[in-house]
Amino acid sequence: MRAFDSAKAQSSIFDALIGAARKHGAKKPILEDQERNPLTYTDLIRAAFALGRKISAFTRKGERVAVMLPSSSGGVVTFFALHAFGRIPTMLNFTAGIRNLKAACELAGVKTVLTSHRFVEQGKLHDLIDALETLTNVVYLEDVRKTVGLSDKLFAAAAGAMPKQFRVAVSPSDPGVILFTSGSFGAPRGVVLSHSNLVANCRQIAQHIPLDPNWVFFNPLPIFHCFGLTGGALLPILEGLKAFQYPSPLHIKQIPPLVKDTKANVLFATDTFINQYARSAAPDELSGLTFVVCGAEKVREETHNLIAEKFGPIPLLEGYGATEASPVIAVNTPTDNRRGTVGGLLPGIETRLETVEGIPGGGKLLVRGPNIMSGYLTPGGGIEPLPGGWHDTGDVVSLSDDDWIKILGRVKRFAKVGGEMVSLTAAEDLAAAVWPDCRHAVVALPDPKKGERLILVTDRRDADTAALIAHAQQIGAPELAVPRKIIKVQEIPVLGTGKTDYVALQRIVDAEIRRAA
CATH class of the missing domain: 3.40.50.12780 (ANL, N-terminal domain)
Structure with missing residues (x-):
């Protein structure tokens, strides 16, 4: 100090x-x-x-x-x-x-x-x-x-x-x-x-x-x-x-x-x-x-x-x-x-x-x-x-x-996938590296088999998991950090301060999951 x-x-x-x-x-x-x-x-x-x-x-x-x-x-x-x-x-x-x-x-x-x-x-x-x-x-x-x-x-x-x-x-x-x-x-x-x-x-x-x-x-x-x-x-x-x-x-x-x-x-x-x-x-x-x-x-x-x-x-x-x-x-x-x-x-x-x-x-x-x-x-x-x-x-x-x-993530911004702790921020960084001109956010949902699973929400219209997996393999990132489901939106919700609004984002994901069920 x-x-x-x-x-x-x-x-x-x-x-x-x-x-x-x-x-x-x-x-x-x-x-x-x-x-x-x-x-x-x-x-x-x-x-x-x-x-x-x-x-x-x-x-x-x-x-x-x-x-x-x-x-x-x-x-x-x-x-x-x-x-x-x-x-x-x-x-x-x-x-x-x-x-x-x-x-x-x-x-x-x-x-x-x-x-x-x-x-x-x-x-x-x-x-x-x-x-x-x-x-x-x-x-x-x-x-x-x-x-x-x-x-x-x-x-x-x-x-x-x-x-x-x-x-x-x-x-x-x-x-x-x-x-x-x-x-x-x-x-x-x-x-x-x-x-x-x-x-x-x-x-x-x-x-x-x-x-x-x-x-x-x-x-x-x-x-x-x-x-x-x-x-x-x-x-x-x-x-x-x-x-x-x-x-x-x-x-x-x-x-x-x-x-x-x-x-x-x-x-x-x-x-x-x-x-x-x-x-x-x-x-x-x-x-x-x-x-x-x-x-x-x-x-x-x-x-x-x-x-x-x-x-x-x-x-x-x-x-x-x-x-x-x-x-x-x-x-x-x-x-x-x-x-x-x-x-x-x-x-x-x-x-x-x-x-x-x-x-x-x-x-x-x-x-x-x-x-x-x-x-x-x-x-x-x-x-x-x-x-x-x-x-x-x-x-x-x-x-x-x-x-x-160096920020590794928020405690509440980690998910347990297959018994491993995975940073949702790191998962967002993967998407940002593949599509740097777009906005991305990742949330976790309960999963009966893996504990939790990652969902990518993005404004990239042609986003697909194959590109994420390829980039993760190229840089040696664990595949557990790759979101396997992608939800595409017009824009990522933000607060008045410019921060991602994860409360609104969770509502979007929940509604999409219910609709697809």
Whole structure:
């Protein structure tokens, strides 16, 4: 474990913002979105006080206030506005569906949801709003801003000049945000991250990868997801870099020219999205990037090659994290980028590997450190702390002598076929090697003869098992890892974060098996 000065993280999020403004200059442009109205540190702090004062009139200190907004200047201002007055942002995943959203609000005890008319209209989210209004008070920020008067502006100006005197003081160990896990494999869980968890993760990343304050970060990932919130918004702002927010990663044709126009140096993406941007982009639209950071899913070799061939030597830095870790646990660096790994462990994180029967060469990863969550939300609004501070990632990994991590698979992503443990991730990699331009996912079903059997779901229309078997034989992979049944679909279901939606995938497979029976 590399040394990390945890004292650097002993700050509230708003105080970290104030400290960044002092260090990097109050007049430095720090935040922008597609409206192209850049905000300086002073602008951001004043806007947070003006909006926060209004929100404080109908909420109370310590209240969990839900935020349902896209990645935008408005979304970031709202996040800091809640912190200026000691409220706890509770970030709602508007792509999770009505049932999950209502469950999230009930679990967190949310009484107020902040959103915007424009966002609801553009996203066609009226059904979500109708459902949330049965549980909560939905407040539109356009309506709130209309009520900002002269006294509010005078207050914001004074608070902007002396922010430490006007902000509500909180402890670094207090809840800084409530997020919900992606739900890739089941129902989302409520994760409570403290102020110091989030600040620590920003400091850990900055110690691991030297950041240039002149850089521009381009973030199209949602701020309801920890990768988008911490990496795409908090990290640049707290470390003195300009954060450009874009409302949706799905705008494949619009994003590459905007990356060029904003003179972005760092782009945040998942493998799915960066692959699509690279195919859509003109050669000069991404070539100005210093590097790309990829998380949430495995980066395919084909994506690495595509970027290199089309845009030159732009490092595609694969990282690894979990919502429970604020989220970054490890990431490759521009000067040490090892394909096939998820990078080096961040400073200050302890690891423990637990043996998993039947899986040689690695173990289940547990992590502990200043960025690891306070705990999970419990029914009734409490917080269940982690035993001894250790978070069980559920991932089976190998660790090099210098703490570089290679993911072997998730514990729940292994199947027992003919008495042998088989990685479903490795089975997906087989399909990706044979058909690199397509998307693939593998699930396991019970089998009376072999224990379990593997099912490949793919958008490759002419996929067949013979090609998979031939490739497995060529590379010496065990034939048990070759799926013997293939289900072809128009597209692989994904979550709003770009991860494969294995819950939806299982439903597709179950329906197909019933239909074929």
